[in-house]
Amino acid sequence: MSTTPDASQSYYPPNVLHNSSLINVKFISACFAGAVAGILGLQNWLGFALFIFSTLFSAVCMSSINCDHRPNKFVPGGFAELLNPGQDNAFTFLLVWTLFYGIVHVYD
Template sequence: MEQIQAPSALSQSQFSPTASALHVASVQHNIRVLGQVATLTACFAGLVAGIIGLTNWSGFALYLLTSLASGATVAALKCHGNVGKYSPQAHASAGPQGAAQVVAWKGWLGVMGIGQENLLGFLLFWIGGYALIHVYD
């Protein structure tokens, strides 16, 4: 009887079933650009909220609306509507068959950039713009 040999290691032309479909250098570049877009959007939205004199929940509503609008713009122009394909947050760990599972809503959160650092930038510009225009009237 012949012994069954273990399969040899994958050659360079084959991919591991658990390998990610995302290119690391491209992911790093995309995260950096999306972070810059989200930060600038939040700061400009905060400045607009302060200049037009929004207070309380209306200011936060402007922050959410601008984040949604910038996320939808990036998704439409750069992701062609398929955010899960291009966002690293949407790719979960490998499943039982080895294929990566894609969770699209996590990709949308990454594209919109709703996070603590952007919220704090929004608040900084909102308070500063409001104080410069409306406090000393």
């Protein structure tokens, strides 16, 4: 009989729950940044610069507020994982950006 722990039991459940809330914060941050870029009428690289800035700002806020300046304790990749926007959040940003740009600037 093996004494090594099962891979599914090696995760601490409160940290897994905490990480799911971080994913929600990153998603909402991408949605908000897309709405701001669309309302302001940003085009081309200015909109993507706003997305990069919002990703960096939300990573710093999550690291300082949610993770008490110790993201390695809560996130397996540490601060680098908080900086990763993820494919879903990038596409969400684009979708909301184009939606709000189309709604606000339809008659420009």
